Amino acid sequence: MKIAQGSTVELHFVIRLEDGSIAENTRNYPAPACLVLGDGSLTEGFEACLIGLEAGNKQSFTLPPEQAFGSANPDNVHYFERSRFNDGAPAEVGAIIAFSQPNGQEIPGIVRSVEGDSVTVDFNHPLAGQTINFDVEILKVS
The missing domain is CATH 3.10.50.40 (Chitinase A; domain 3)
Structure with missing residues (x-):
């Protein structure tokens, strides 16, 4: 078949x-x-x-x-304040963190960089x- x-x-x-x-x-x-x-x-x-x-x-x-x-979409890269992260969701390069959307669903993001109080998170597929x-x-x- x-x-x-x-x-x-x-x-x-x-x-x-x-x-x-x-x-x-x-x-x-x-x-x-x-x-x-x-x-x-x-x-x-x-x-x-x-x-x-x-x-x-x-x-x-x-x-x-x-x-x-x-293709990687630059609109899927977002910047967050470091204060939004904690031990359970560390602001460390390479960390994959689940973020809650307004509808309750979770979407994974990869921390790409941490500079001062700014954390860059990429929501594109890895x-x-x-x-x-x-x-x-x-x-x-x-």
């Missing part, structure tokens, strides 16, 4: 950056990934790579930022702006 929209797919995947570093590898987990195409688990670009594949297929794809996690190498092994399609 070939993968199509609505298919349930069990797979292993590796996401590599252009420098060869691995951002994600499902073989490091106790079980392979399982998703339904179209459920929002993957971006449209990643899903398009899977369409037409079937169990036993192994493929490698290179996705530009626009098809992977998008892989935004990156070209991604996407290796997949399809285990099961239903």
Whole structure:
């Protein structure tokens, strides 16, 4: 059976950056990934790579930022006063902190810099702006 929209797919995947570093590898987990195409688990670009594949297929794809996690948006970088941070949410470069939105949902931000009383937080996806190498092994399609 070939993968199509609505298919349930069990797979292993590796996401590599252009420098060869691995951002994600499902073989490091106790079980392979399982998703339904179209459920929002993957971006449209990643899903398009899977369409037409079937169990036993192994493929490698290179996705530009626009098809992977998008381009970095400078409007998603915000500046906060250092006083808004505490031991539970430290103002330390590299810290990933959950920020509450007005609707109650939380969104993660990465502290990019701390200068005096100003903390720069980036709300872009951590892989935004990156070209991604996407290796997949399809285990099961239903």
